[in-house]
Amino acid sequence: MKPEFENTPLVKNESKKRFEIEVNGHFAFIDYREGRDQIILVHTEANPELAGTGAAAAVVEKTLHFIEENAKKLLPYCPYVFAYIKKHPEWKRIVDEKFERYDQL
Template identity: 75%
Template sequence: MKAEFENITLNKTEKRFEINVNGHFAFIDYREIGDKIALIHTEAEPELAGTGAAQAVVEKTLQYIEDHGKKLLPYCPYVFAFIRKNPEWKRIVDEKFEKYDSL
């Protein structure tokens, strides 16, 4: 992972996890539901297209969720696809998530 993607910020005001690269953001909107974190939408500004920023923000967000003992609800299609490609992350998905068996 590129060094500029290493630092992720939890922006509680905007309710998103974000990586800032030279003033441009890759981020994931989230909602907290008890001990679960629902990831809703992933986006990278056009200036970050093709840089791996979106993937980096997903990886760092999943690591944050695991490190804080939370369970994941991967509603965002990008996050869902990422977990299907990297099934080791299924370990943090809430087993009651309606599409759990599709991961």
């Protein structure tokens, strides 16, 4: 994560069902669904004003930390999150082994 995002707080916006960070009034976020033991990450997006800033990667990393800290298992259906985990395989530790594409990570 780029240093400029380290102190940006992650918000679990339950009304919108998304994890988000806000940067200068613009958002990077991940839509999620949550079960008792799992969090499904569905879609990652950043406002166009944040394109190329690293905000999307920052919201992913902060969300993965949140999932781990809350002892949940991850189902990374979002292609961006899936690619992020492939690039950072240490995060495979929080992916639910029952995830259908687990062996592709």
